[in-house]
Amino acid sequence: MTRHVIVIGAGIVGVSTAIWLQRAGAQVTIIDRAGPGKGTSHGNAGVLAACAVAPVTAPGLLTKAPVMLMHPDVPLYLRLSYLPRLLPWLAKYLSVANDTDTKRISAGLAPIVSDSIDQHKSLTADLGLSDWIADSDYVFAYRTRAAFDAEAYTWALRARAGFTPELIKGPAIRDYEPALGQDITLLATMKDHGFIRDPGGYVAALAQAFTQGGGTIMKAEVKDFDLTGGTVAAVQTDQGAVACDDIVLATGVWSKPLMAKLGLSIPLETERGYHIIFGDATGGPSRPTMIASGKFVATPMAQGLRCAGILEFGGLDARPSKAPLELLRRQAKAAFPNLTATSEVEWLGHRPAPSDSLPLIGQIGTSRVYTAFGHHHIGLTGGPKTGRLVAGLIMGQPGNTDIRPYAPQRFGKG
Numbered sequence: 001m002t003r004h005v006i007v008i009g010a011g012i013v014g015v016s017t018a019i020w021l022q023r024a025g026a027q028v029t030i031i032d033r034a035g036p037g038k039g040t041s042h043g044n045a046g047v048l049a050a051c052a053v054a055p056v057t058a059p060g061l062l063t064k065a066p067v068m069l070m071h072p073d074v075p076l077y078l079r080l081s082y083l084p085r086l087l088p089w090l091a092k093y094l095s096v097a098n099d100t101d102t103k104r105i106s107a108g109l110a111p112i113v114s115d116s117i118d119q120h121k122s123l124t125a126d127l128g129l130s131d132w133i134a135d136s137d138y139v140f141a142y143r144t145r146a147a148f149d150a151e152a153y154t155w156a157l158r159a160r161a162g163f164t165p166e167l168i169k170g171p172a173i174r175d176y177e178p179a180l181g182q183d184i185t186l187l188a189t190m191k192d193h194g195f196i197r198d199p200g201g202y203v204a205a206l207a208q209a210f211t212q213g214g215g216t217i218m219k220a221e222v223k224d225f226d227l228t229g230g231t232v233a234a235v236q237t238d239q240g241a242v243a244c245d246d247i248v249l250a251t252g253v254w255s256k257p258l259m260a261k262l263g264l265s266i267p268l269e270t271e272r273g274y275h276i277i278f279g280d281a282t283g284g285p286s287r288p289t290m291i292a293s294g295k296f297v298a299t300p301m302a303q304g305l306r307c308a309g310i311l312e313f314g315g316l317d318a319r320p321s322k323a324p325l326e327l328l329r330r331q332a333k334a335a336f337p338n339l340t341a342t343s344e345v346e347w348l349g350h351r352p353a354p355s356d357s358l359p360l361i362g363q364i365g366t367s368r369v370y371t372a373f374g375h376h377h378i379g380l381t382g383g384p385k386t387g388r389l390v391a392g393l394i395m396g397q398p399g400n401t402d403i404r405p406y407a408p409q410r411f412g413k414g
């Protein structure tokens with residue numbers, strides 16, 4: 001009997017999962033209330049950041065964060081009115097900002113991100129979509145050697161995962177990347193990375209290939225689940241019930257209320273992030289460039305130069321804040337002094353952030369409900385690998401990746 005699997009969520013994680021399930025012989029329905037690639041997967045920086053094994057919660061964050069929040073040039077923001085609701089999650093989040101937990105988290109992230117380029121190529125090759133993946137270096141640009149040295153802990157984590165940068169200094173910087181301003185005096189370049197020139201378009205193209213392969217996409221909001229004897233039998237949507245054998249919850253930052261329906265309280269918050277697209281830009285970089293002082297990435301994309309980054313705590317409902325966008329604009333123009341554009345498009349998005357910075361991947365007990373969410377800063381990078389892992393679990397073909405760090409019930413009942 002062919003299994004009918006419902007994947008809830010058509011972001012990069014859900015669509016990747018659906019394609020791998022389809023390849024393994026399942027009948028697959030994706031349910032999404034907005035449509036493919038319209039959530040966080042639409043607006044990210046597009047980097048296939050294979051080296052992204054360092055969580056935000058590095059040792060020392062607890063003492064540094066208050067100073068960072070006060071500084072007008074540091075891209076960390078908190079909407080004070082949201083603080084009371086944030087506090088329980090924040091306490092858990094800060095409790096892992098120590099050496100032991102950071103190394104544990106980093107070791108957990110590595111299998112999800114480090115072979116990202118190969119995973120994206122495996123996902124797309126048979127679908128004729130490999131042209132979406134641009135091979136490139138991933139560049140970190142610093143104003144001073146001291147600023148690079150101050151991130152030695154993070155670079156050591158990357159080195160442990162096998163990623164060591166090549167350093168470029170002095171006039172060689174402008175030979176390598178002419179668009180960068182004179183105040184950048186050191187580049188740390190990571191070879192064998194890549195990027196997507198239109199992440200939302202990429203997910204939409206993957207979704208189209210999925211439907212061409214016989215998959216179904218339903219536009220509906222999932223409200224609840226029907227379980228029979230502890231095993232899922234159907235999902236309840238605003239369009240009615242849909243019967244199934246298995247469910248994958250790939251609903252990104254919106255997963256918390258659905259997990260609550262299953263009796264699990266997940267410490268999941270939004271790490272709000274922003275982008276500005278400088279339309280038809282000239283004077284920008286030719287490859288993804290992380291401006292270290294501003295913690296944003298400038299990526300050449302189909303629509304122009306996309307500068308994406310910033311970390312703001314403020315919940316899902318608040319409107320975009322002005323200050324982060326102004327800082328992003330100011331820092332982009334400082335990093336690329338000759339930047340010109342015909343238009344600017346602003347966007348606010350929501351990174352799905354579990355308090356321990358590890359995604360939730362696996363089955364909830366024996367319910368045949370599987371989770372595939374919580375990829376905070378690395379969802380585009382790690383979506384295809386996650387999808388492959390989850391499809392393997394459902395179809396009885398588990399790989400050799402140790403998925404215990406991602407256990408969906410690790411927070412208990414909350």
Ligand SMILES: Cc1cc2nc3c(=O)[nH]c(=O)nc-3n(C[C@H](O)[C@H](O)[C@H](O)COP(=O)(O)OP(=O)(O)OC[C@H]3O[C@@H](n4cnc5c(N)ncnc54)[C@H](O)[C@@H]3O)c2cc1C
Nearest residue numbers: 009011013033039040041044045047222252273379380381
């Ligand atoms: C500014 C910024 C820059 C970033 N840069 C990068 C980067 O360069 N590289 C990288 O790897 N990652 C990056 N990220 C992170 C990355 O974008 C996310 O981790 C990733 O998009 C999460 O994908 P997802 O599929 O889990 O969720 P989403 O793309 O958010 O998809 C979830 C889907 O679930 C649907 N949904 C939710 N609830 C329901 C419901 N009840 N019923 C039906 N449908 C529902 C939504 O409509 C949505 O389509 C960045 C994020 C931000 C904000």
